[in-house]
Amino acid sequence: MSSIKHNNSIKHTSQDLVLFGSLGDLSLRKLLPSFYHLERAGFLDKSLSIHCVIRDDNETNKFYEKLKESIQNHVKEDCYSGDIFNKFRFVSRINCIGLDLKDPSGYKKLKQSLPKNGSATSYYFALPPSMIELVCDNLNDNGIINKESKIVIEKPIGIDYKSAKNVNDKLAKYFDEEQIYRIDHYLGKETVQNLIALRFANSIFASQWNSKCIEYVEITAAETIGIEGRWGYYDDVGQMIDMVQSHLLQLLCLVAMEPPNELNALNMRHEKERVLKALSPIKDDIIRAQYVDGKVLGESVPGYLEEDGANTESETETYICMRAEISNWRWSGTPFYLRTGKRLAEKATQIIIHFKSDQHFIFDQDQKQLAGNVLIIRLQPTEGISLEVVTKDNGVDKGMRLRKDPLHLDFFKSQEVSRMPDGYEKMLLELLNSEQRMFLTRKEVELSWKWCDQVTKAFKSSSQKLCKYGAGSNGPDEAKQMIEKYGHKWYEDR
Ligand code: BG6
Numbered sequence: 001m002s003s004i005k006h007n008n009s010i011k012h013t014s015q016d017l018v019l020f021g022s023l024g025d026l027s028l029r030k031l032l033p034s035f036y037h038l039e040r041a042g043f044l045d046k047s048l049s050i051h052c053v054i055r056d057d058n059e060t061n062k063f064y065e066k067l068k069e070s071i072q073n074h075v076k077e078d079c080y081s082g083d084i085f086n087k088f089r090f091v092s093r094i095n096c097i098g099l100d101l102k103d104p105s106g107y108k109k110l111k112q113s114l115p116k117n118g119s120a121t122s123y124y125f126a127l128p129p130s131m132i133e134l135v136c137d138n139l140n141d142n143g144i145i146n147k148e149s150k151i152v153i154e155k156p157i158g159i160d161y162k163s164a165k166n167v168n169d170k171l172a173k174y175f176d177e178e179q180i181y182r183i184d185h186y187l188g189k190e191t192v193q194n195l196i197a198l199r200f201a202n203s204i205f206a207s208q209w210n211s212k213c214i215e216y217v218e219i220t221a222a223e224t225i226g227i228e229g230r231w232g233y234y235d236d237v238g239q240m241i242d243m244v245q246s247h248l249l250q251l252l253c254l255v256a257m258e259p260p261n262e263l264n265a266l267n268m269r270h271e272k273e274r275v276l277k278a279l280s281p282i283k284d285d286i287i288r289a290q291y292v293d294g295k296v297l298g299e300s301v302p303g304y305l306e307e308d309g310a311n312t313e314s315e316t317e318t319y320i321c322m323r324a325e326i327s328n329w330r331w332s333g334t335p336f337y338l339r340t341g342k343r344l345a346e347k348a349t350q351i352i353i354h355f356k357s358d359q360h361f362i363f364d365q366d367q368k369q370l371a372g373n374v375l376i377i378r379l380q381p382t383e384g385i386s387l388e389v390v391t392k393d394n395g396v397d398k399g400m401r402l403r404k405d406p407l408h409l410d411f412f413k414s415q416e417v418s419r420m421p422d423g424y425e426k427m428l429l430e431l432l433n434s435e436q437r438m439f440l441t442r443k444e445v446e447l448s449w450k451w452c453d454q455v456t457k458a459f460k461s462s463s464q465k466l467c468k469y470g471a472g473s474n475g476p477d478e479a480k481q482m483i484e485k486y487g488h489k490w491y492e493d494r
Contacts, residue, residue, distance in 0.1 A: 015048060015432065016114055020101070020135060021126035022052035023063060025230075026154065028070040030185070031126060034424040036071050039090045040081070043429055050094050051113055057098030064096070076419060101127075101135055107142040120148040122181075122431055128233075129158065133170045140174050152181040152431060155246040156237060160456075161449035168442045181431055182440040186247045188423030188430075190411060191379040195254050195351070196263075198377070198385065205375075206259075208355065211334040215372065216488050218352040219251050221340040224296050225347075226471075227318075231309045238316040240288075240452060243340040246440075249276065249448045252336055255351055256326055265436040269444060276447035278328040281454045287467060287478045288317035288459060291343040294471030301343060301471045315466050318342045321479045322455065323486070337483055337490075343471040349379040352491045367402045369494075376406075376491070383420050384410040 021027055032052075038044050054063050071090075072080060097113055099106040114121055123139065125132060132153065139145045151171065158164030171180055186192055199205060208214070221243055227234040234242065253272040260267035292303035305312050319341030326336065357371030374388040386406040393401040412420055430438050467476040474492060483490055 015045075016051060016121045017048065017124060017432075018051045018053060018110065018114075018121060019124045019126060020053045020131075022096070023054050023059065023066060024126050025228075026126045027052075028066055029074055030422065030424045031124070031428070032067060032070055033074040034422055034428055036075055036090055037421065037425050038429060039093075044089075044093070045432075048093060048432070051110070052094055052096050053099050053101075053110070054096060055098065055100065059098065060096050064091075067091075067094070101131060101138070104138050104141060107138045107144060111142055111144050114144065120150060120434070122150040122152060124152040126154060129156070129163075129167060132167060136170065136174050145174055147176075147179075149175070150179050150181055150431065150434070151175055152183055155182070155184050156241050157182060157445050158449065159237065159241060161446060161453050164445055164449045168446065172442075177442060178436065180439075180442070181436065182442075182445060183427055184246045184250050184440060185423040185427055186250055186379075187438040188426035189379050189383075190420055190426075191377060191383045191385075192251065192254065192423075193426070194383075194385070194411070195251075195377060199254075200259050200263075210330045211332055213356055214334050215354045215356045216334060216486075217255060217336045217354070218350075218491060219248055219255070219336065219338050220352070220491075221247060221349045222344040222474075223340075223342050223347055224344060226291075226301065226304070226343050227307065229308070231307065231311075235311055235314055235316050238288075239318055239320045239340050239342065240456060244320060244322075244338060244455075245448055245452045246445075248338045248340060249451070250440075251351060252324065252338065253444075255353075256331055256336070258330070263437070265439075268437050269441045273441065273443050273447060274328075275326060276444060276451065278326045278331075279451045280325040280327045281451075281458070282322055282324060283458055284462065285323035285482055286455060286459050286462075286464075287319075287321050287476060287482055288464075289319040289341070289467035289469050289476040289478070290314075290316070291318050291341075291471045292468050294343070294473065296343055296345070296472040303471065304343075317466060319344075319467075319469060319475050319479075321475070321482065323482065335486065335488070337488070339475065339479060339490075341469070341475055345472055345474055347381050350491075351377040351379075353377070354488070363400055363402055370402045370404050374404075374491070382410060383412065384408065384414075 019027060019031065035044070035050060052063060054060070095113060097110055099110055123145075125135065127135065136151075153167075153171070158167050199209065250272070253275045256275045257271040258274065260271045290304045293301060293306065295301070304310065304318050305314060319339075321337065321339030324336045324338055326332070353375040355373040355375070357368070361368050361371055370390055373390070376386040376388070378384050378386070386408045388404050388406050390402050390404050392398065393403050411417070427438060467478045469476040474490075480490065480493060
C-alpha cells in the first residue's frame with residue numbers, strides 16, 4: 001500500500017569485476033543473467049567492466065554465443081531487449097579473456113586488461129573449490145591483487161570443518177576478512193530480506209517470537225529438479241552439504257537471531273554467529289533418503305541410482321530432514337524441523353511458524369486442532385506471507401463452528417512489481433557497493449560446519465539405514481513418523 005521512497009541501490013564507483021568460470025553453469029544460468037537485469041534497471045555504473053575468464057581464446061566466439069543464449073533463456077521474454085543486450089550497454093562492458101588458470105604466465109594478460117589506477121577489482125570465483133588456492137597464488141604472484149581487491153567465494157566452502165578452515169586460511173594469506181565475500185544466494189532473496197523486516201519492524205510479532213508462544217518451526221526447501229547433470233559434484237556432497245550447511249542454516253539463523261543493535265554487517269552477522277553457536281548436537285531424529293524412479297510434474301524420471309553416469313552403489317542422500325534445537329533463552333523447547341530434497345512433488349521453499357494455542361479453549365473440543373495461528377513465509381515459488389487465522393463459519397445456523405483462513409500477502413501483487421529479482425542480483429549489487437551485511441563471515445561458515453559434521457557423524461554411527469522415496473512424492477514416510485513422534489505435523493499433512 002505505501003512505502004517511503006528511498007533508493008540506495010547505486011553507490012558503487014568505477015571498478016572491474018573478473019568472473020572466473022564464465023562458461024560454467026552458475027555463470028550462464030545465474031550470474032550473467034543477473035548482471036543483465038541490473039543493467040536493464042540502470043544499476044550498473046557506466047565504467048564497470050566485466051572480464052569473463054574462459055579457458056582459451058579459441059572459445060571466445062563460443063562464449064559470446066553462449067552468453068546471448070543464456071540471457072535469452074534465463075531472462076523472461078518481456079525483460080529481454082536486444083538493444084540493451086547488443087548495441088549500447090551490456091555486451092560492450094564484457095571483455096572475454098582466454099586464460100589457462102594453471103599456467104602462471106597467462107595471468108599477465110589478465111593484468112594488462114585491468115586498470116592501472118588501482119581501482120577496486122572484484123574476483124568472482126565461480127570455480128570448483130579446489131582451484132581457489134592456485135588462482136589466488138597466481139593473482140598474488142603477478143601483483144594483481146591489492147588492499148582494494150575483493151574476492152567472492154561460492155558455497156560450499158570446503159566439505160567439512162577441516163577443509164573449510166583450510167580454504168579460509170588460504171584466503172587469509174592474501175585477503176583481509178573485509179575483502180572476502182562468502183556468498184549464499186538465499187540471503188539475496190527478497191522474502192529472506194523481508195523476514196528481517198517482518199521480525200524487526202512489526203511489534204506484533206516481536207513480542208510473540210519465542211518458545212513461550214511458538215510450538216515449532218518448519219524450514220523446507222523442496223525442489224522438483226534432480227541433480228541436473230552434476231553427478232561429479234553432487235554425489236560427493238549430498239543434500240546435507242549442498243543445501244543444509246548454508247542455505248537452511250542461514251534461514252534458521254534469520255528466524256532465530258536476536259534483534260541486532262543496528263542493521264549493519266557487524267551486528268547482523270554477530271547475531272547469526274550466536275545462533276549457530278547455540279545449536280545443540282543432534283543424536284537421533286535425522287532422516288536421510290534417496291529418490292527412486294517416479295513421476296515429477298507429470299513426467300517420468302529415473303531414480304538417483306539410474307541417472308546418467310550414476311554410481312549405482314551410492315549412499316548419498318538426496319533428501320534429509322532433522323529436528324534441530326537451539327539452546328538459548330529464547331528458543332529452548334521449540335524444535336526447528338529442517339528438511340530439503342530433490343525430485344519432490346513441488347518446488348516450495350518456506351518457513352512455517354506454528355504458534356501455540358491458548359491453554360483454555362472455550363469452543364467445542366473437537367475443534368481444538370484449529371486453534372493456534374500459523375505464519376507461512378514463502379520464498380518460492382510465489383514470494384509472500386500468509387497468516388492463518390481462526391474465524392467463525394458464516395451462517396446463522398453454524399453456531400460457533402470455527403474455520404481457518406489465510407490473511408495473504410503476495411509481494412508480487414501487493415508491491416505491483418513486474419518481476420521478483422533473483423537472489424544473485426541483490427548479492428551482486430551489494431558486492432559492487434562493498435556492503436558486507438549479506439555475506440557470511442569466516443566464523444559463520446566454520447560454526448555451521450562444526451554442527452553439520454556432528455550431524456553427519458551421528459548419522460554414520462547410528463544403525464539407521466538410508467531410506468527411499470518415490471520421485472514426485474513429498475519425501476519418505478520416515479520423515480512423517482519422525483515429526484509425528486513429537487505430536488507435530490508437516491504443514492501439508494495437517
Ligand atoms: C544451490 C544448490 O546452492 O541452490 C542446488 O547447489 C540447488 O543444488 C539450488 O538446486 C537451489 O537454489 P534456488 O534458488 O533454486 O532455491
